[in-house]
């Protein structure tokens with residue numbers, strides 16, 4: 001499956017806007033430090049946000065993470081605010 005990077009590093013101003021409209025739940029976003037990306041599934045020449053596609057992308061990311069020995073937590077596993085497109089580097093390995 002094809003996918004593309006929708007967003008990487010984010011300004012504090014943009015994070016504040018996303019928080020205000022409920023698209024994010026934190027000001028401690030890894031996007032602000034450049035340690036997170038949001039991926040979009042690319043199907044029939046458009047981005048498709050259907051959840052099942054993100055399980056496939058997460059499986060590919062998990063495989064790449066294992067191969068490169070770099071843990072990459074997936075936002076889709078977050079209980080309070082599942083975030084399928086989101087992948088980030090760990091705080092403990094990549095602090096601010």
Ligand SMILES: [Zn+2]
Pocket residue numbers: 031036037038083085086087
């Ligand atoms: Zn994200």
